[in-house]
Amino acid sequence: MTTTRRGLLATAALAPLAAPVATAQPRRILIGYQLPLTGEFSQYGERFRNSALMALDAFNRSGRLPVPVEIVFEDTRSDPREAVAVARKFVDNREIVAVLGDFSSSASIQAGRVYAEAGMPQLSQTASHPDFVKISPWQFRNITTQAYEGPRVAEWMRENGVRRVAVVAIQNDWGQSVVSNFAEAFRAGGGEMVATQFFNPGNREFRAILTEIARARPDAIYIGMFYEDGAAFLQQRRQLNIRTPVYATSSLYEPKLVELAGAGAEGVFLSTTFMATSPEPHVRAYVEEYRRRFGSEPNMFSAQAFDAVNILLEAIVRAWPEVTRARVRDELAKTRDFPGVTGVTTFDPETREPAKTLARMRIENGQFVLLR
Amino acid sequence: MFDRFDIFFVQQLINGFSVGLVYALVAIGFTLIFGVLNVVNFAHGEIYMIGAYAGLLAIVFLAPPWVALILLVLAAGIAAGVALERAAFKPFRRFRDEASLKSKAMRESTLLSSLAISIVVRESVEKIFGADMQAIPRAYADAMQDPIVLGELAVASGQIAILAAALVMFATLQWILKRTDIGLSIRAVAANPLGAQYVGVNVDRTVIATFAIGSGMGAVAGILIGLYQGTIFPAMGFAPGVKAFVAMVMGGLNSIPGAVICAIVLGLAEAVATEFFGQGWADLVAYVFLVLTLVFFPTGLFGAGRERV
Numbered sequence: 229m230t231t232t233r234r235g236l237l238a239t240a241a242l243a244p245l246a247a248p249v250a251t252a253q254p255r256r257i258l259i260g261y262q263l264p265l266t267g268e269f270s271q272y273g274e275r276f277r278n279s280a281l282m283a284l285d286a287f288n289r290s291g292r293l294p295v296p297v298e299i300v301f302e303d304t305r306s307d308p309r310e311a312v313a314v315a316r317k318f319v320d321n322r323e324i325v326a327v328l329g330d331f332s333s334s335a336s337i338q339a340g341r342v343y344a345e346a347g348m349p350q351l352s353q354t355a356s357h358p359d360f361v362k363i364s365p366w367q368f369r370n371i372t373t374q375a376y377e378g379p380r381v382a383e384w385m386r387e388n389g390v391r392r393v394a395v396v397a398i399q400n401d402w403g404q405s406v407v408s409n410f411a412e413a414f415r416a417g418g419g420e421m422v423a424t425q426f427f428n429p430g431n432r433e434f435r436a437i438l439t440e441i442a443r444a445r446p447d448a449i450y451i452g453m454f455y456e457d458g459a460a461f462l463q464q465r466r467q468l469n470i471r472t473p474v475y476a477t478s479s480l481y482e483p484k485l486v487e488l489a490g491a492g493a494e495g496v497f498l499s500t501t502f503m504a505t506s507p508e509p510h511v512r513a514y515v516e517e518y519r520r521r522f523g524s525e526p527n528m529f530s531a532q533a534f535d536a537v538n539i540l541l542e543a544i545v546r547a548w549p550e551v552t553r554a555r556v557r558d559e560l561a562k563t564r565d566f567p568g569v570t571g572v573t574t575f576d577p578e579t580r581e582p583a584k585t586l587a588r589m590r591i592e593n594g595q596f597v598l599l600r
Numbered sequence: 601m602f603d604r605f606d607i608f609f610v611q612q613l614i615n616g617f618s619v620g621l622v623y624a625l626v627a628i629g630f631t632l633i634f635g636v637l638n639v640v641n642f643a644h645g646e647i648y649m650i651g652a653y654a655g656l657l658a659i660v661f662l663a664p665p666w667v668a669l670i671l672l673v674l675a676a677g678i679a680a681g682v683a684l685e686r687a688a689f690k691p692f693r694r695f696r697d698e699a700s701l702k703s704k705a706m707r708e709s710t711l712l713s714s715l716a717i718s719i720v721v722r723e724s725v726e727k728i729f730g731a732d733m734q735a736i737p738r739a740y741a742d743a744m745q746d747p748i749v750l751g752e753l754a755v756a757s758g759q760i761a762i763l764a765a766a767l768v769m770f771a772t773l774q775w776i777l778k779r780t781d782i783g784l785s786i787r788a789v790a791a792n793p794l795g796a797q798y799v800g801v802n803v804d805r806t807v808i809a810t811f812a813i814g815s816g817m818g819a820v821a822g823i824l825i826g827l828y829q830g831t832i833f834p835a836m837g838f839a840p841g842v843k844a845f846v847a848m849v850m851g852g853l854n855s856i857p858g859a860v861i862c863a864i865v866l867g868l869a870e871a872v873a874t875e876f877f878g879q880g881w882a883d884l885v886a887y888v889f890l891v892l893t894l895v896f897f898p899t900g901l902f903g904a905g906r907e908r909v
Contacts, residue, residue: 399880425874426878426879426880427880428883431879432829433619433829433870435618435619436619436870436874436875436879436882437874437879439612439615439875440612440874442608442611443606456732456733456831459733459830460831466747467745467747467754467755467758468611468754469747469754484732484733484735487735488733488735488736488830489830490738490745492745
């Protein structure tokens with residue numbers, strides 16, 4: 229006991245002398261990961277942790293750094309208040325050089341204010357609210373928003389000769405952003421928006437909306453909603469015998485959509501960043517290892533986290549040997565053409581918004597088929 | 601504005617009519633139970649949901665023919681209704697003295713007990729089956745969801761089935777109420793429970809029979825609408841339940857024909873509102889109708905008559 233205490237005192241006395249040496253050659257590098265491991269969003273946090281462990285193990289095995297990297301996982305239930313508490317804890321731990329998470333935009337934003345003040349780089353795999361990256365130059369995200377997706381769908385439609393579009397979206401912040409981002413780009417390209425309809429969340433009766441937009445005789449319908457609403461919409465479109473092609477937001481990429489909508493889902497166009505059935509070798513390797521290790525199918529959320537961890541590890545490698553919070557931030561901002569399972573990713577050094585290749589898919593014979 | 605009165609407007613009226621029939625199908629059982637007990641059965645939406653899940657389980661495990669499916673669901677609904685009555689309503693009828701029978705407080709306690717049962721049932725189903733929409737085997741879903749194209753207009757096979765079901769239910773109910781002994785006692789209890797008891801009507805048995813009939817119909821509505829819309833999930837009873845309630849109040853609380861007519865009016869109003877103002881306004885129009893009815897016809901549009909149920 230006494231020896232330990234004396235030992236501690238000795239270390240404390242030597243600490244100021246040892247400090248410069250320690251920064252030059254840390255024995256390990258720590259990353260914080262705040263995520264929901266309990267509560268109603270725990271299934272997402274579970275996926276993030278699984279993917280993070282996979283990425284970390286592979287990285288440490290590769291021996292690209294002479295010291296191991298470790299991740300400290302802290303549960304926030306994705307609750308903004310707990311997110312702040314965890315953020316303070318991470319900031320106070322001088323060993324932590326960067327933070328991943330949180331899950332929801334609101335938790336990420338609250339934690340982000342703490343990180344902005346303390347100067348800690350933060351990379352969220354899922355926070356898609358426009359305000360998140362506007363907090364400070366310390367915030368990054370690895371998820372594309374409608375500001376990115378909308379213009380690309382507009383371009384896709386133009387390539388397919390679509391001139392007149394009707395848009396149907398859910399009445400919430402996200403649905404509004406689907407419509408505004410798409411409409412701006414589509415009009416800029418000379419297209420015409422012939423009808424716009426918002427529906428109340430919880431509404432599954434789309435016949436009146438469908439009839440209303442069918443009158444405008446659009447070349448295509450663009451829908452911004454989640455897969456359950458989408459299934460009802462597509463199924464009712466078939467009942468009303470409306471044969472207008474449908475383009476959908478990436479949120480409809482969910483195998484259950486086809487199960488629920490049946491023949492109604494045939495021919496729908498949609499884009500996505502992650503496709504579990506992709507033939508690309510690195511995606512297949514990820515999907516197979518995830519399946520083997522955790523006995524479940526990875527989805528878009530697991531993939532986003534996997535790439536986020538790898539992007540951060542790459543930034544740390546580039547910062548080596550001077551791995552400080554400021555250096556890691558600067559290196560994160562230089563992320564270019566990162567070959568992730570959610571597409572080739574580049575961070576805009578100014579806005580810190582990601583750009584990714586969006587894969588184009590079509591539902592054919594009940595399958596999501598990659599279009600070339 | 602007038603250029604909107606074209607073939608699409610006709611389609612819109614068909615859409616609205618079919619939505620109204622969905623509300624009507626739920627409202628029939630709901631109004632019957634209200635008419636007899638003079639209290640809202642908040643668990644009717646859950647009976648509707650149980651009907652859909654019972655039907656879905658039967659489809660997945662037995663794949664029965666349609667008639668057998670409907671009978672199975674009817675049986676499940678009757679069982680659920682009787683159990684509901686036993687758990688949420690019977691305990692508040694255990695006193696036979698006149699003061700208790702007339703007591704509003706005793707009756708209104710069942711508002712809360714039925715609400716409690718509805719929450720427990722919904723949450724349990726959520727725990728067992730999950731909160732998301734259930735996939736329906738294709739053969740059954742397609743039978744209710746196939747389009748029938750008539751020139752520029754289109755209806756779904758399920759809409760025909762729901763129209764037929766509404767007519768059959770309405771007619772059966774009228775026949776039960778007007779032509780059978782149990783119907784006579786239901787009408788007697790509805791008109792005056794105390795008086796009915798004095799002339800020898802078994803009130804308990806009548807109330808149970810009312811729940812059996814109303815819940816059986818609610819459950820059949822659940823499976824038909826669930827298959828037709830392709831949306832079977834634990835909270836599915838909420839939205840049509842609210843609209844059925846509005847239709848019942850507009851119709852005058854205890855008039856079944858009134859509730860059916862008002863349900864169809866609501867459906868049409870919603871479709872026309874979507875046509876002119878967008879879907880976000882459709883609910884508002886429905887509630888404006890309700891408020892106008894209550895202001896100008898405080899007893900509802902069809903509630904002036906003395907005959908209950």
